[in-house]
Amino acid sequence: MNVYKKIQENIALGKKQLAVLLDPDKLELNELFLKQIHLFESNNIDFFFVGGSIVEESHFKNTIEFLSKHSKTPIILFPGAHYQIHKEADAVLFLSLISGRNPEYLIGQQVKASKSIEQIQLETIATGYILVDGGRMSTTAYVTQTQAIPRNEIDICVSTALAAKLMGMQAIYLEAGSGAHFSVPTNMIRAVKKEVKLPLIVGGGIRSKEDAQTIFDAGADIIVIGNALEKNPELIGEICDVCKN
Numbered sequence: 001m002n003v004y005k006k007i008q009e010n011i012a013l014g015k016k017q018l019a020v021l022l023d024p025d026k027l028e029l030n031e032l033f034l035k036q037i038h039l040f041e042s043n044n045i046d047f048f049f050v051g052g053s054i055v056e057e058s059h060f061k062n063t064i065e066f067l068s069k070h071s072k073t074p075i076i077l078f079p080g081a082h083y084q085i086h087k088e089a090d091a092v093l094f095l096s097l098i099s100g101r102n103p104e105y106l107i108g109q110q111v112k113a114s115k116s117i118e119q120i121q122l123e124t125i126a127t128g129y130i131l132v133d134g135g136r137m138s139t140t141a142y143v144t145q146t147q148a149i150p151r152n153e154i155d156i157c158v159s160t161a162l163a164a165k166l167m168g169m170q171a172i173y174l175e176a177g178s179g180a181h182f183s184v185p186t187n188m189i190r191a192v193k194k195e196v197k198l199p200l201i202v203g204g205g206i207r208s209k210e211d212a213q214t215i216f217d218a219g220a221d222i223i224v225i226g227n228a229l230e231k232n233p234e235l236i237g238e239i240c241d242v243c244k245n
Contacts, residue, residue, distance in 0.1 A: 003047075003074055003091035004125050004170060007199050007222070010046070016216050016243040019047040020236070021078065021203065021226030023178075024055050024063035036233050037071050043240040049224055050089070051078035052178075053143040060084050076125075080143070082112035091123040093173065098164055099130040099157075100146025127171045127201070128164025130157060132188065134180025134204050141177070151182070154191050161196045172196055174220075176204025179227045183211055186218035193219030209238040216242065 010017050020040050027033055040048075048071065050063060060083070067075055068088040077084060077092035085092065094117075097105035117124060131140055133148040141148055149157050161172045172192060174184045183205035193200050202215050203224030215223055228235055 001074060001090055003076060003123055004199075006074075007125075007171075011199060011221050016245075017046040017222040018212075018239060018243050019049045019076065019201075019203075019222055019224045020045050020229060021049045021178075021224050022063065022067070023052040023226065023230075024050065024059040025052065026230060027059075027063055029062060029066045033066075034070055037067070039233055040236055041071060041073055043236050044243075045073060045236070045240065046222070048073050048075050049078040049093075049226075050075060051080055051084045053080040053139045055080060055084060057083050061086060064088050077122075079109075079113070080140075082109045082116075085113055085116045085120070085122065087120040087122065089122060091125055092117065093127045093129075093171070094124040095127050095129040095173070096164075096169070097131065097140075097144055097146060098128045098160055099132075099149050100144055102144050102146050105144045105146065125171055126169045127173050128161060128167075128169045129173045129175065130160055130164075132157065132174055132176050132184045132204075133182075134176030134184075135182045136177070136180060138175075138177025138180065138204075140175065148177070151185050151188070154185075154188050157188050158191050158195050161192045161198075165196050165198055169198070171199040171201060173201040173203070175202075178204065180205035183215060186214060189215060189218035189220055208235075209242050212239050212242045213245075
């Protein structure tokens, strides 16, 4: 499967896409998680994103293998570090934290992961990762020692996304952070989508079908939900209803 091609085809068809973000350190690989996988798949989610800023390598590996065994939904790696690579995934978001100025997350971790990715011939989706202030210090900001773009700095965000496009990146990811108090502002989403016209992924602070609808209406092609589903897995049905409209 060419995951990026599938994303593009869905966008061309006007299909709203949903990714469920799984943090391996928060999971118990048991019957309850298996039921959640079946719940998510019965609602026809598009992707599982797997990874996080702080994840034990063994937990990451075990989660990918469990998911690959029990699910047919495409697995896209969302790596917070170079070791979060696995041959049983379908693709990896090859992230560069372009909103920050820490070279380790602009290119350092990518260099460390490159040989592993090449060896297993894993599909890469070069992605400009932009951290936006979600009203609280996110784990990503803390771990990477970078600052999020302020919510009112629309032009800075657009210029950052445009730079990613000009450098040949394939997608933009606007991230408010796990457990954010606020999702990415809709005027920021709208402005980035208008100027950049790459597949646009938006995550952080999405807690309801109303949030999802608002963000899709602003121009997101894929929304990512993690924290809200950890608290209430049944929310997936309401969110997926938005994707069907």
